[in-house]
Amino acid sequence: MTTTTGRDRTDVLIIGAGASGATAAKVLTERGCES
């Protein structure tokens, strides 16, 4: 399997939406972050 059908870019990518991933998502979407 080598075909990549799409490419996208975002500010933050979180792998996982469990306890730590969802916590990071809540904080980042509500407060943002300093780059």
Added chain:
Amino acid sequence: MRVVALEKGPWRTKETFGGDELASINRYDLWPDPLLNPRTHRTAVDRPATTELFCPVPQMVGGGTVHWQGWLPRFTEDDFRFHTVVGDVPGASLADWPITYAELEPYYTAVEWAFGVSGKGGANRYESFRSKGYPCPPMPMSRYAEKYHAGASALGWNSFPTPQAALSQPFDGRPATVISAFAQQHGDPTGTRSSALNVFVPQAVATGRYDLRPDSYVREITADERGRAKGAVYEDADGRLHEQEADVVILACGAVETARLMLLSTSARHPHGLANENDLVGRNVTFHEFSSAVGIFDDPIYAWAGGGYVSASSFEFYGHDDSRGFAGGGHMATSGVGIPLPINWSLPDRPTWGRRPSASTERSSTTRWQHRWCCTTSPARQPRRPGRHRRRRLGTARCADHPHPSRE
């Protein structure tokens, strides 16, 4: 800010959860099916590997908080400076944490207030300082918690209501948590338990800045020419590959899967896996482990009530004590005897067929409690590079115990 999240599992709704014990415990409705997402395990490095349900945690939106009952006692100051407290232990790779309890304390408080944790600040004599009490009073006491407090008091031990990620009263626009006999190890059909699925995910979605993509299986973290993570290649539910790039990449897949993904992500700058120049990725993993004892009482304690886990705890033997001859201690707590079918049927001399198991299970869950000893230190296990993932031909996690000589 735009946040994209890739989750390998599904995004389930509360309507898909319930009290089906066989589905939840025996048929991998929540936990990963070892045939589809295998992990191998060795009890020692030189022992044969077995494919098993190692460290069963739901792999879906909400993760482990989908099946948890939500005990949330804090670590203590000494947990963060364990090497300083215990000293060198031959044969162990003991180290202090790079952060202190004081640095983490505001975040403990933030999570407790975001979840609406029910507890009683100051009730645990051995707890380290806290800047704020709990947002909700303790959950209603179960009969076995009453027994536990009475027993601890008779022995002169401090005990306290176990802090719980559940609402004892309405909080922050949410109703009080429905106390169900089918809580721990089951999903929550009421949507009232405090969890990442019920609280943090909806809050992030409500901002309009959270693009959560379930059923998205990450195969590799990609790196730029400097060796810094720049994105991920993942497979969607239809088997199509995508590449998602980002300014910041956060790995939040749990101890085993995060290490596995890093080891699978090789490149010219990271020939042995992402950020693995020191060969430490996947090593020295520790889990919370527990042992338990079951007590049988003459009078009913209704162990099924409270989901088995609305509980009482003690830190009386939590801290390290050189005179005990081993490092560290543990959190003692009580719970119901567990989920009737899968667990009670595994106890010795239990009938397994016909009407007798039903009567036996009713009797057992009414008169038994379970005393649990949760250790904060445990033998290291190391996920290592694998065999092959059966569906996607990716590496599976190979986990091997390294028991310390003092345990043998």
